Amino acid sequence: MSSNLSFDSFSTAIAGSHAGPKKLTQTPVTTGTSVLAVKFNGGVAFGADTLGSYGSLARFRNCERLLKINESTMIGCMGDYADFQHLKDIIEQMAIDDLCKDDNITLSPRSLHSWLTRVLYNKRSKMDPLWTTVVVGGIEKGEGFLGFVDKLGTAYKDPIIATGYGSMIATPLMRNAWRPDLTQAEAVKMVEDSMRVMFYRDARAFHKYHLGIVTADGCQIQGPLEVQPDWSIASLISGYE
Amino acid sequence: MSSIGTGYDLSASQFSPDGRVFQVEYAQKAIENSGTAIGLRGKNGVVFAMEKLVTSKLYEPGANRRLFGIDRHIGMAVGGLLADARQIVETSRKESSNYRAEYGGDVPLRYLTDRVAGYIHAYTLYSAVRPFGCAVILGSQEPTGPSMYMIDPSGVYYGYKGCAIGKAKQAAKTEMEKLEFSNMNIRELVKEAAKM
Numbered sequence: 001m002s003s004n005l006s007f008d009s010f011s012t013a014i015a016g017s018h019a020g021p022k023k024l025t026q027t028p029v030t031t032g033t034s035v036l037a038v039k040f041n042g043g044v045a046f047g048a049d050t051l052g053s054y055g056s057l058a059r060f061r062n063c064e065r066l067l068k069i070n071e072s073t074m075i076g077c078m079g080d081y082a083d084f085q086h087l088k089d090i091i092e093q094m095a096i097d098d099l100c101k102d103d104n105i106t107l108s109p110r111s112l113h114s115w116l117t118r119v120l121y122n123k124r125s126k127m128d129p130l131w132t133t134v135v136v137g138g139i140e141k142g143e144g145f146l147g148f149v150d151k152l153g154t155a156y157k158d159p160i161i162a163t164g165y166g167s168m169i170a171t172p173l174m175r176n177a178w179r180p181d182l183t184q185a186e187a188v189k190m191v192e193d194s195m196r197v198m199f200y201r202d203a204r205a206f207h208k209y210h211l212g213i214v215t216a217d218g219c220q221i222q223g224p225l226e227v228q229p230d231w232s233i234a235s236l237i238s239g240y241e
Numbered sequence: 242m243s244s245i246g247t248g249y250d251l252s253a254s255q256f257s258p259d260g261r262v263f264q265v266e267y268a269q270k271a272i273e274n275s276g277t278a279i280g281l282r283g284k285n286g287v288v289f290a291m292e293k294l295v296t297s298k299l300y301e302p303g304a305n306r307r308l309f310g311i312d313r314h315i316g317m318a319v320g321g322l323l324a325d326a327r328q329i330v331e332t333s334r335k336e337s338s339n340y341r342a343e344y345g346g347d348v349p350l351r352y353l354t355d356r357v358a359g360y361i362h363a364y365t366l367y368s369a370v371r372p373f374g375c376a377v378i379l380g381s382q383e384p385t386g387p388s389m390y391m392i393d394p395s396g397v398y399y400g401y402k403g404c405a406i407g408k409a410k411q412a413a414k415t416e417m418e419k420l421e422f423s424n425m426n427i428r429e430l431v432k433e434a435a436k437m
Contacts, residue, residue, distance in 0.1 A: 089342065093338055093341065093342070096312060096313055096338070096341075097334070097338075099310060099313060100309070100310035100311060100312065100334060101310070102310055
């Protein structure tokens, strides 16, 4: 644990009584890397690779990090995979409750984004965060919606969202290619191209990924798809055998 | 008709000299006066049909709905006092969701029915509460096949191939006995249900 005693007692005081195991600021254990998402004319497209890293070990190579919630909503998660699974259970139950009530009111991307922001912010304010960054997307009132929430509770909406290294590597590429009247095919190509660049450059990335698409016709997750990398420039690099 | 249970019918915590709990019997009476509900279990699913009693033209369409979803794979039809039934629906939903949180999967219907029946039965043991004035039919589609159970206000439940509650239950049951359930799929059953 932290060697700074005063920091320990500070966070204990905020966390309150010790019912259950002590959960203070954690270190993530099994982690997922970037999630990319782009809004096109008629919906949103997501990409997230299927790797659960255990530090620098590429340990779990078949982790699905995209989650379909209902026909109009999907999320993608980066960070601690256990925290994602915890959120997955809770959100799936919310979706089942919606289904049962059958009153034409279902979880929308905007509502889910708002809910997640509140949950993640409140947990971080108790020094007990869920170490995840979530991208929420789907169809809201006939139009595409894309929202970001991180472990601090920072939230924003944008037509292009990428988390982690993706925000530095993929976002500039996607922004250059984006237009408001982007078609679904162009958006999917944008995600595929960005996933390829992420695989080249992110040391915790993987060549297999899931592709999620939400349109007015519904929500589907395809995959695992494979990045088609092009290593032909490798022969030009001196010293590369 | 029911005999007058003078003095022994005031609370559910009392037996009558001939071994009956009148409050529970009166609860069963409440169901007999409600609209008919039937359940039919075929070889690939369960079909519920409810008689829609339109007591006023002022109601919005969809008012007085007596069919409820309990989980992705379980549905419930109710007969009797609708307000009592709503409590049972909520309890069933909670049980189902607790099972999912603990065991990570869909609750098997016979397990859920057992839990809900135990809950309904508890209300027949104390004078501080009254029994539920409703019967529920639970149906589900599971990997092992379709299932259907009916729980009455006493907390007793049985599995059924076909069951009916409410005003026209006798007539419905007579019609049902003519059907060969194990061979029918749900499309055929929906037609039979509509005829009933």
